[in-house]
Amino acid sequence: MLELLLFPPVLRGFLSLLIAGFCLPVTGIFILRLNLLNLRFMLMHGVMLAGAIALSASLDPLLCAVGINLVLVLLITAMSRRSSIPTGGLTTFFMVICVGVAMLLIYKNRVPVQDTMNLLWGSIFALTQRDFYFLLFFCIVILLFIIFKYRQVAAVLIDPETAGTAGVNEPLLFYMIMILTGISIAFAMRLVGALLLDALVLLPAMTAVSFSRSMKSMFITAMVSGLIFSLGGFFLALKADLPVSSGVILVAGVCFGIIYLIRTVYEKNN
Amino acid sequence: MNRVLEVRNLHVRRQNRNVLQGIDLVLEKGEAAVLSGSNGCGKTTLLRCIAGLLSHETGSVSLLGKDWNSSEWKRERHQLAYVSQEQQSRDFPVTVEEMASTGLAGSRMKARERKNVIHKALDETGCLDLKDRYFFSLSGGERQRVALARCLCQSARILLLDEPLTYLDKEGRQAFSRLLEKIREDHGITILLVTHTEDDLNAAGWRRIHMKDGRLVSC
Numbered sequence: 290m291l292e293l294l295l296f297p298p299v300l301r302g303f304l305s306l307l308i309a310g311f312c313l314p315v316t317g318i319f320i321l322r323l324n325l326l327n328l329r330f331m332l333m334h335g336v337m338l339a340g341a342i343a344l345s346a347s348l349d350p351l352l353c354a355v356g357i358n359l360v361l362v363l364l365i366t367a368m369s370r371r372s373s374i375p376t377g378g379l380t381t382f383f384m385v386i387c388v389g390v391a392m393l394l395i396y397k398n399r400v401p402v403q404d405t406m407n408l409l410w411g412s413i414f415a416l417t418q419r420d421f422y423f424l425l426f427f428c429i430v431i432l433l434f435i436i437f438k439y440r441q442v443a444a445v446l447i448d449p450e451t452a453g454t455a456g457v458n459e460p461l462l463f464y465m466i467m468i469l470t471g472i473s474i475a476f477a478m479r480l481v482g483a484l485l486l487d488a489l490v491l492l493p494a495m496t497a498v499s500f501s502r503s504m505k506s507m508f509i510t511a512m513v514s515g516l517i518f519s520l521g522g523f524f525l526a527l528k529a530d531l532p533v534s535s536g537v538i539l540v541a542g543v544c545f546g547i548i549y550l551i552r553t554v555y556e557k558n559n
Numbered sequence: 560m561n562r563v564l565e566v567r568n569l570h571v572r573r574q575n576r577n578v579l580q581g582i583d584l585v586l587e588k589g590e591a592a593v594l595s596g597s598n599g600c601g602k603t604t605l606l607r608c609i610a611g612l613l614s615h616e617t618g619s620v621s622l623l624g625k626d627w628n629s630s631e632w633k634r635e636r637h638q639l640a641y642v643s644q645e646q647q648s649r650d651f652p653v654t655v656e657e658m659a660s661t662g663l664a665g666s667r668m669k670a671r672e673r674k675n676v677i678h679k680a681l682d683e684t685g686c687l688d689l690k691d692r693y694f695f696s697l698s699g700g701e702r703q704r705v706a707l708a709r710c711l712c713q714s715a716r717i718l719l720l721d722e723p724l725t726y727l728d729k730e731g732r733q734a735f736s737r738l739l740e741k742i743r744e745d746h747g748i749t750i751l752l753v754t755h756t757e758d759d760l761n762a763a764g765w766r767r768i769h770m771k772d773g774r775l776v777s778c
Contacts, residue, residue, distance in 0.1 A: 447661050456636050
């Protein structure tokens with residue numbers, strides 16, 4: 290089975306999955322703590338729009354997804370901070386717009402249905418060398434951000450208002466968190482697809498929240514869980530001849546279920 | 560600098576309603592004041608305007624002689640600590656020590672020095688034994704003490720507390736007000752506390768300010 294890793298696309302996909310599995314759960318914690326679940330859903334639709342644009346105009350799908358998500362998070366963050374419109378309403382509005390424009394582009398440009406469906410599944414083996422380096426660079430940015438800005442990020446995640454009064458540049462940090470979240474969703478869509486990106490981003494974070502008692506241990510647990518889910522999912526997929534994204538979600542789902550059960554039993558007995 | 564907080568002719572309008580109407584308030588160094596009034600009279604809005612969390616239409620707010628919107632004040636914002644009513648009730652893995660350390664999030668202190676400051680603040684508020692405990696497993700009174708430890712870490716000179724007594728029983732309220740008094744004496748901090756249960760606050764010598772319909776009626 291390991292000889293498959295001698296093929297460059299397989300090795301590249303494998304390494305990409307491990308790197309993403311280790312780093313993207315950091316943004317999963319941002320999503321959970323700042324209650325950005327609606328936003329993440331809207332960003333998934335943003336990636337679908339990006340895919341439709343890329344297929345229609347023969348552009349790079351990953352760059353399009355990163356660009357569209359960047360525009361969307363900046364727009365929504367600026368609008369929600371400067372007006373009294375609820376973020377939920379804004380995300381729903383942009384989500385509908387994204388799907389509508391995507392459908393229009395697909396219909397008008399006669400994009401083949403199969404190509405459109407590929408947007409929903411993603412594929413780690415379809416990553417180009419450039420995609421790989423781009424992902425690597427982005428993951429290094431996430432790691433540097435969380436290492437060098439840990440105290441400020443933790444303060445914002447605990448309470449944005451008191452972080453601001455403690456001298457943290459809360460607006461800047463919040464924008465950075467939103468930008469990293471937007472780009473993470475774009476990468477996760479490319480790797481495992483729209484339907485399964487939560488396995489890579491959210492499930493490790495949810496596992497960590499159930500399992501940890503401190504902020505620091507939560508970040509570490511999320512990253513290690515993401516790595517284990519990716520590694521386990523990849524080899525399960527090869528062994529059982531499954532799509533890699535399904536392998537990851539199976540491992541992640543089973544692990545999360547076991548940890549949730551352990552926590553429930555522990556809480557009942559204490 | 561004796562005049563720590565100066566609010567002049569403050570007006571705030573929200574959703575076609577005058578929430579604050581011409582507020583004038585001055586607090587001196589080390590002074591403690593209780594701001595009371597019925598629900599919806601504008602107490603929290605005033606506190607949030609002073610904390611810089613809400614903008615105002617007209618009037619001015621000066622803290623330690625600097626306008627709240629000036630770059631000079633923004634650089635020294637850590638001198639004001641704000642404890643909100645809700646204390647972030649959503650469950651999330653945070654220890655007591657981590658919660659208190661958010662007061663130092665904007666500082667450039669070295670790790671060892673930071674730890675000493677946090678432990679000293681937790682000790683002063685009687686929370687040092689709780690430092691490794693999960694914050695959301697604490698009682699309401701313990702959470703408020705940790706919030707005070709966070710403010711001490713911040714080396715705040717002005718402390719704004721929004722209804723800190725709400726979730727405490729009578730004994731808890733009295734213990735909390737004794738702790739506040741001790742902190743004020745030891746650190747010379749200026750305190751402005753919002754409450755609607757003034758009677759339970761054991762705060763002899765505190766200035767009483769009453770608010771009604773967006774105006775200060777006794778000051």
